[in-house]
Amino acid sequence: MTDIVFNHATVRERADMLTFLRLCSERGLETVSIWGDEIAKVGETDALSVLNDLGMTVSGYNRVGPLAADALDRAEAELERAARFKADHVFLFTGGLRENEKDLSCARRRIEDLVGSVLERARNIGVKLAIEPLHPMLTGDRTVISSLSHANSLCEALGPGIGVVVDVYHCWWDERLAAEIEGAGSAGRLFGFHVNDWLIPTRHLLTDRGMMGDGIIDLRGIHSMMRRAGFEGAVEVEIFSTDWWSREPAEVLDIALDRCRCLFNRE
């Protein structure tokens, strides 16, 4: 059986964090991925106590970033909160270009330096950082790291304590995907695997991701690449979608669980 983890973002519009934790626990799930802003909404004490009462653990903590010049103090607070939730890894959200900035290479060098600074703090606090390259259509606006190759090179340069999360939505189109997953696996840097689907047509750059099976991504094929590269972690469902956000959270979780079991447990 492949373990399944839900990212709270999948049902965040209609289920607060406490509801989300209970819905996951009722379905026999033991691990979740969570968001700092959603913790703040329900209060950290309540969030931690429900998490512990249900005996659940945290996979990914969202997030550190965007990485502006003043981001380091805020980053430290997020890293410390992630540590209190015993998260397996913390997502780095690089953010995009500055206002009126057009030199992408220069922005990349600046952000890479900032990632290095955040990593030092993360090592001191004892949490791992995860880079999730975002789809090229989000370059400049929300990220400057648009490929797994770039993320892998950066991790290689920075050393221990940082790895990658492969989200099929962001990486599926890349002709280098199999090679880069293999490379990340050999280096022990595959921290997570996120699933959803690419819809045709896609009507919005941020909020029109599909439920697994409704789009054109070869989810089984990419999952096999992950397994061959030595990844033994869970499949994490993360769907940003106004359509799915409008539906009953319990129903969304049940449909996603069915799809995951059908797609990932036959192998």
Add this chain to the structure above:
Amino acid sequence: MTDIVFNHATVRERADMLTFLRLCSERGLETVSIWGDEIAKVGETDALSVLNDLGMTVSGYNRVGPLAADALDRAEAELERAARFKADHVFLFTGGLRENEKDLSCARRRIEDLVGSVLERARNIGVKLAIEPLHPMLTGDRTVISSLSHANSLCEALGPGIGVVVDVYHCWWDERLAAEIEGAGSAGRLFGFHVNDWLIPTRHLLTDRGMMGDGIIDLRGIHSMMRRAGFEGAVEVEIFSTDWWSREPAEVLDIALDRCRCLFNRE
């Protein structure tokens, strides 16, 4: 002075091909990029005669494809028409996945074989083929070639008579861009350079491209990469945009000319 070429797509909604040719000629432009379907609308005889009367030449001819199994006969007809218009190069539009197809690697191998077959016909007819890698957000739907690296490798494998067109919209995010432009230049494979801009926010995957200067692409920087790689051709304006399509074609051309002169003639 950098030569400027307009692609008819930029004003196609309100200017038929004959109007487009006259508008370009009135502005002192001597070269255009054209579309087979727009030729068909006004009739090939009239299109050719206005083109010749105005003393204009054709840069890019759109297009051969999508490359389905039955595409070769249609491809041959397009290549022959492109030859009658003495086009410098003909665009290959690969198309995406078949219905229900999910194996992108397999689709890529199939399309690469078809490109090889089209190339044989193009060589016989005496026209050059151009691959324009499309943005990864169009993968599966409209293309299977999503990076300049992939296009370059394919050209390398297929030999003479095929090259690449670099459209900033599709390639600007790629951390390999400078290296791949340099590689294509060394191999004599840089057939064209298309400009427009990436808007924040982008509201539609196909029809929300920006006017040069309105977005976040480092147009001067990428133009310099092209020049350093030995490209001496024109800057071609190609904007797919419901906003710009709704405006007066003459006004669109004038604004684009101003922007191009400001951006590309200071170097």
